[in-house]
Amino acid sequence: MQEADRSHRPFVYVLVLSYNGRKWLAECVDTLLAMDYPDFRVLVIDNGSTDGTRDYLAERYGDRIDVLWLHENYGYSGGFNHGLVYAFAAKRADYVMVINNDTAIDKKALSALVEVAVTDPMIGFVSGKVYYYDDPKRLQTCGKSEDPIRWNGEHIGWKEIDTGAYDEVAERVFLDDIYCLVSRRVYETVGGYSTTFFLQSEEYDWQARAKAKGFRLVYTPHARLWHKESMTIGKDSPLKAFYDARNPMIVLMLHRSPDYFRRYFRQHARMVVRRSLVYAKRLRLYSALRVLHGLCSGLYWGFAHRKLTARHFIGPAA
Known part of the structure; x- marks a missing residue:
């Protein structure tokens, strides 16, 4: 410098x-x-x-x-x-x-x-x-x-x-x-x-x-x-699996319309279940549980903070 x-x-x-x-x-x-x-x-x-x-x-x-x-x-x-x-x-x-x-x-x-x-x-x-x-x-x-x-x-x-x-x-x-x-x-x-x-x-x-x-x-x-991509937490760590399942739902609850979230949630929930089954087949049972826990945690957050959700929308709100 x-x-x-x-x-x-x-x-x-x-x-x-x-x-x-x-x-x-x-x-x-x-x-x-x-x-x-x-x-x-x-x-x-x-x-x-x-x-x-x-x-x-x-x-x-x-x-x-x-x-x-x-x-x-x-x-x-x-x-x-x-x-x-x-x-x-x-x-x-x-x-x-x-x-x-x-x-x-x-x-x-x-x-x-x-x-x-x-x-x-x-x-x-x-x-x-x-x-x-x-x-x-x-x-x-x-x-x-x-x-x-x-x-x-x-x-x-x-x-x-x-x-x-x-x-x-x-x-x-x-x-x-x-x-x-x-x-x-x-x-x-x-x-x-x-x-x-x-x-x-x-x-x-x-x-x-x-x-x-x-x-x-x-x-x-x-x-x-x-x-180098995800070196600190690991590309496929249980911690990452948890937050990958949880956090997208919270972003959508905060920034998209309820209709958009409902449509997305069906897709997201199927993806989470499939990922959990893949972990289970690999005998990575803790990761399988963590990804399901992340899904439940995101839903619980939305219920607990429902007055904060859908405050404003970005992109297509419908």
Whole structure:
């Protein structure tokens, strides 16, 4: 990083959340520190790790980064919220970039994200291309488009080789928060992540609340990142299975019409039961129970918070 005149250039805090992720942090943080944007600071939020992360970061980076030590695991949403308070309230950042720790970012990515964000104060979220780390020319996502079946849209470019088909700056229905630039204005208007979502689906709720206030979600092809995918919690962990079953229902209860939710629930419940049977056939009985528990937990949440549901709608409400 170079010194910069903040009267002309937004100051960005890059927030890296980590829970027992010491073995992935070096590549993530090293590539962040190599970015060419001249006015940013990296903050690693340690979510109560027990793998020696604290000593490792102090030895490897010293005062080149900030580290926020949390005494327990607050989850994805809660952990990042501590970082948002630090960046926006304590350090007066203009933007934050949230980023997963199992990633490697291109040196020009932050510059590309900021370049788009500053064109309109109502651009609340900006993200770019995400590639699979082990298949570096294959796309994981270029944002999401509206989809009549998938409640949270369809990943644009998913598993395609990047041939330049998605090389235009464009608005998106949703953006994955594997990495995402977020404006101070969004935070001051709608707050941060909801801790209802310990992990999984949290970005859709946040972005839905922002969209309801008129904020835009924009994709730029000029930002690139490579993702190792679900390394911290595991691609198929019982914890992930629980929240994958639970949280989509809560997002829909909050942000879609009751009719839409009822139609979606029938599809979702069938999927959850099928997934539970697959786990059972593999003798993964705990995962089989957890995914069913997630379905029941989501329904219970909706009943307990029924006065909050369907407060506003996004996308097709019918």
